Amino acid sequence: MKIIDRLNEDKIHISFEVFPPKTDAGFDKVLEATDKIAALKPSYISVTYGAGGGTSKNTAKIASHIKDDLNILSLAHLTCASSTKEEVRDVISNLKQLGIENILALRGDIPEGMVFPTGDRFRYAWELVDEIRKHGDFCIGAACYPEGHVENEHKADDIRYLKQKVDSGVDFLTTQMFFDNDIHYNFLYRIREAGITIPVLPGIMPITTASQMKRSQELSGTVFPRRFLALLDRFGSYPDAMKQAGIAYATDQIIDLLANGVRNIHIYSMNKPDVAAKIMENLSEIIKC
Numbered sequence: 001m002k003i004i005d006r007l008n009e010d011k012i013h014i015s016f017e018v019f020p021p022k023t024d025a026g027f028d029k030v031l032e033a034t035d036k037i038a039a040l041k042p043s044y045i046s047v048t049y050g051a052g053g054g055t056s057k058n059t060a061k062i063a064s065h066i067k068d069d070l071n072i073l074s075l076a077h078l079t080c081a082s083s084t085k086e087e088v089r090d091v092i093s094n095l096k097q098l099g100i101e102n103i104l105a106l107r108g109d110i111p112e113g114m115v116f117p118t119g120d121r122f123r124y125a126w127e128l129v130d131e132i133r134k135h136g137d138f139c140i141g142a143a144c145y146p147e148g149h150v151e152n153e154h155k156a157d158d159i160r161y162l163k164q165k166v167d168s169g170v171d172f173l174t175t176q177m178f179f180d181n182d183i184h185y186n187f188l189y190r191i192r193e194a195g196i197t198i199p200v201l202p203g204i205m206p207i208t209t210a211s212q213m214k215r216s217q218e219l220s221g222t223v224f225p226r227r228f229l230a231l232l233d234r235f236g237s238y239p240d241a242m243k244q245a246g247i248a249y250a251t252d253q254i255i256d257l258l259a260n261g262v263r264n265i266h267i268y269s270m271n272k273p274d275v276a277a278k279i280m281e282n283l284s285e286i287i288k289c
Contacts, residue, residue: 002074002139003102004171007199007264011233012287013043014254015075015201016269016276019047020058027058031242034062035070036273038068040280044073046266056091058081064098071212077143078132079108079165090123094133104141104174105129126165130187133169136247142170144200146178146187147222159194166196172270175199177205177216179249181256202257205268206250206275208243210236247275252280258286 007013021030022262037045047063049056049220049275059076061226066074067250076095080088107125117123122131125142132138166173173196178184184202191200208211213232216222224232230248235241254265280287 001101002171003073003075003141004139004199006043006073007057007172007201011263012289013257013264014280014283014287015044015046015264015266016040016042016231017046017048018062018271020056020062024058030062030271031065032102032144033271034066034271035274037269038066038072040273040276042072042171044075044102046075047077049077049106049108060091060094060098060100063095063100067100073102074100075102076203077104078128079105079106080125081108083109084120085122087130088131088287090136092132094153095178096136102139102141103132104143105132105170106143111202124165126168128167129165129170141172142173143176144173144187144191146183147174147176155190157212159191159196162191163194163196166198169197172201174201174230175203176216177203177222177268179228179253181260182252183223184257185260190249199264201264201266202262203266203268204253205251206246206279208272208275209239210242244277247278247282251279254279254283255286
């Protein structure tokens with residue numbers, strides 16, 4: 001089944017994300033976490049490509065396990081900055097052979113020390129989307145940035161490039177993490193005005209440690225609202241309290257989104273089934289509405 005068909009159903013959909021292990025020795029632990037998240041019956045589980053492409057060989061294995069063994073829709077990430085065009089085509093072919101129908105197409109981070117772009121690599125995500133379309137009937141997702149991509153100086157340029165990516169054949173979008181829902185609502189207004197009408201899933205990141213917040217800010221450049229900073233200041237030195245507060249904050253974001261008509265939400269669960277389970281417990285009656 002294609003994810004876009006599920007997203008178009010008139011009901012609430014909650015999805016989660018897992019990432020491959022850094023080494024093969026951690027594979028079983030990631031699989032265990034994935035199984036526990038799957039037990040929560042999400043609409044789908046996405047599997048990241050691994051930083052710099054280094055762990056990408058396990059993405060297809062985990063996505064296939066989710067689909068075949070756990071009977072949950074899976075979404076395999078595919079990045080192109082760290083791989084040659086031929087390597088990308090090999091990954092697409094492998095996903096097709098495994099019967100994986102859903103791909104999240106990303107440029108990805110440029111590996112440290114690499115001269116980019118080069119002639120044997122796709123430079124932009126829209127080029128990757130176009131390539132995937134040539135090789136099969138995939139459902140293709142892509143990323144978007146409510147606060148603007150860090151490499152684009154002007155938000156108008158950011159939306160123009162997003163429109164180009166969508167027009168290349170994207171079926172749905174998932175946002176970068178954000179911590180102020182007004183940013184998301186404003187972003188939706190601007191992209192709808194630009195003619196982007198496909199489903200957009202807000203990406204929610206439960207911040208459960210102070211170090212996680214610092215890392216998230218380094219990666220995404222996101223702005224933390226005063227309310228969240230106060231939470232961090234008060235509970236950041238108390239791990240259990242910070243975890244509880246971070247889950248509550250993410251839950252509150254999700255409830256506000258649902259109350260304002262958003263039906264599809266993606267949670268960056270970071271291989272933490274306990275965090276995912278607590279959020280689903282907090283939403284147990286709400287998602288039935």
